[in-house]
Amino acid sequence: MAAIFWKEVKSYFYSPMAYILIGLFILLTSIMFLPYLRYGYGLFNDVLGTMGFILLVIIPILTMRILAEDRKNGTEVLLITSPANIASIVVGKFLAVYFVFLVMTMLTFVFPIVQLAFGAKFTVQLIGGYIGFLLLGATYIAVGVFASSLTENQVIAVIISYASLLIMWLADSVSSLVGGFVAKVLSWFSILSRYDDFNRGILGLSPVVYYLSFTAVFLFLTVRVIEKRRWSQG
Amino acid sequence: MIEIQNLTKRYGQITAVKNLNFTVEKGEILGFLGPNGAGKSTTMNIITGYIPSTEGTVKVDGFDILESPKEVKKRIGFLPEQPPVYMDMTVIDYLNFVADLKNVDKKQKRSQISDIMELVKIGDHRNRLIKNLSKGYKQRVGLAQALVGSPDVLILDEPTVGLDPKQIIEIRKLIKALGKQHTIILSSHILPEVSAVCERVVIINKGEIAAIDTPENLSRGLGSASKLTATIAGPRSSVENAIREIYGVKYVESAADKGKEAISYIIESDKDVDIRKPLFFAMAKLGYPIIELKSLSLSLEDIFLQIVTEEKEVG
Numbered sequence: 001m002a003a004i005f006w007k008e009v010k011s012y013f014y015s016p017m018a019y020i021l022i023g024l025f026i027l028l029t030s031i032m033f034l035p036y037l038r039y040g041y042g043l044f045n046d047v048l049g050t051m052g053f054i055l056l057v058i059i060p061i062l063t064m065r066i067l068a069e070d071r072k073n074g075t076e077v078l079l080i081t082s083p084a085n086i087a088s089i090v091v092g093k094f095l096a097v098y099f100v101f102l103v104m105t106m107l108t109f110v111f112p113i114v115q116l117a118f119g120a121k122f123t124v125q126l127i128g129g130y131i132g133f134l135l136l137g138a139t140y141i142a143v144g145v146f147a148s149s150l151t152e153n154q155v156i157a158v159i160i161s162y163a164s165l166l167i168m169w170l171a172d173s174v175s176s177l178v179g180g181f182v183a184k185v186l187s188w189f190s191i192l193s194r195y196d197d198f199n200r201g202i203l204g205l206s207p208v209v210y211y212l213s214f215t216a217v218f219l220f221l222t223v224r225v226i227e228k229r230r231w232s233q234g
Numbered sequence: 235m236i237e238i239q240n241l242t243k244r245y246g247q248i249t250a251v252k253n254l255n256f257t258v259e260k261g262e263i264l265g266f267l268g269p270n271g272a273g274k275s276t277t278m279n280i281i282t283g284y285i286p287s288t289e290g291t292v293k294v295d296g297f298d299i300l301e302s303p304k305e306v307k308k309r310i311g312f313l314p315e316q317p318p319v320y321m322d323m324t325v326i327d328y329l330n331f332v333a334d335l336k337n338v339d340k341k342q343k344r345s346q347i348s349d350i351m352e353l354v355k356i357g358d359h360r361n362r363l364i365k366n367l368s369k370g371y372k373q374r375v376g377l378a379q380a381l382v383g384s385p386d387v388l389i390l391d392e393p394t395v396g397l398d399p400k401q402i403i404e405i406r407k408l409i410k411a412l413g414k415q416h417t418i419i420l421s422s423h424i425l426p427e428v429s430a431v432c433e434r435v436v437i438i439n440k441g442e443i444a445a446i447d448t449p450e451n452l453s454r455g456l457g458s459a460s461k462l463t464a465t466i467a468g469p470r471s472s473v474e475n476a477i478r479e480i481y482g483v484k485y486v487e488s489a490a491d492k493g494k495e496a497i498s499y500i501i502e503s504d505k506d507v508d509i510r511k512p513l514f515f516a517m518a519k520l521g522y523p524i525i526e527l528k529s530l531s532l533s534l535e536d537i538f539l540q541i542v543t544e545e546k547e548v549g
Contacts, residue, residue, distance in 0.1 A: 003334030078318035081282045082335045083307045
């Protein structure tokens, strides 16, 4: 697992990929942050809410190659015929993407620090918001990793991630329209409603468990997809 | 070392591999021969644990691939048809990664990798990106990858495909040298390769084993006659008549005119009779010089074609 983790982290930072995406993320966040600098000190949590959406744009591009590329280049054979089991391969890859995400998130600490330096008041809400953001990132990445396991075509992988994440993003508003059983199912997929709780400073156990289990389920599905394909392919 | 029993692989209606049975002894180099699409790669993918079989068992060193895959995978180094290399890594980074993936001991890692690079002669390219290497060198990096972790068994799927003749000779030499310490299964559709490198050959056709034997036994067992070509200067009919009178000759056929007078003949005789000397004296007596004389032993190529096309000939 460690071998795969480091290999993937290196391949992100040895290529322009990580820098471009981190740069894009910081740029977009800065644009969102500008009004807060100009017109007084609103809570940074509002920016965090928007960052959740920017993340939705960034993560699928980050994850699209993570498994699809191995399949396309034939390096999947190396991984699967090595003594490492498939679960540890998937988790190693997930953690590598998460590491890039973590670097990205830590860079955004500069915004609230600037606010604090200019006299804004520190609130616990900020910490809650960031915990929520880190959990939200994990679920996005898990969905992206899963999408990447479905195909050897990175473009298809990225489209699948966007489609799934958008559905999850919109699930809440759609479920209020339809109602009934469908609404219940949809609201289970609504990653956003839980995220709002964090930003309001409500730090409950159940959303934490929700995000972690959501991540675990998608990683488990990824392992199953790879296992299943081994039985059917030539 | 490797035991394969009743191995079958089906994809829906299609049976890729049907009821394979064979064993490979420790230290043996086994050739896996068959036309394209015969099921060679499928079998190798099953042995290495890349894909599971539909029926049957594969045991390596007593461990079953489905029951204890980790133990089996530890013992196998696999070079698939397409070398599983990361194009954007340098050779040394890649081999380090493979060593970590295969849990090679940290203390041994450095010396083991430099030994392997020495062996497959890629040491000079250690800091180059793999995508910038030629096909032959990529193949070597692939082979190096299989050797990392010093596995007892090496499975090499068409290791010389796409290489130039000089590289082919080098890789073959290398495989022969590796055969001293490893058990090797090597697949190929190139026959001279198998006869040059392997001690035993499995010929596989349409997913089934057509023959298993040493290359020598295969050529001996299948040929019921020995063949000669002789180029003799002299009138065709009298030469042919003279040859027919020699003891043991079964069949004579004039093949091609060479130059003005000389004609090539293909002569088949009983297997245990050497007709070369009587042929010489017979021609000397008639005053027809023999310009060329060559014995045609049945090559593995003939045998292969014979086995693979047997069904058609019967029908």
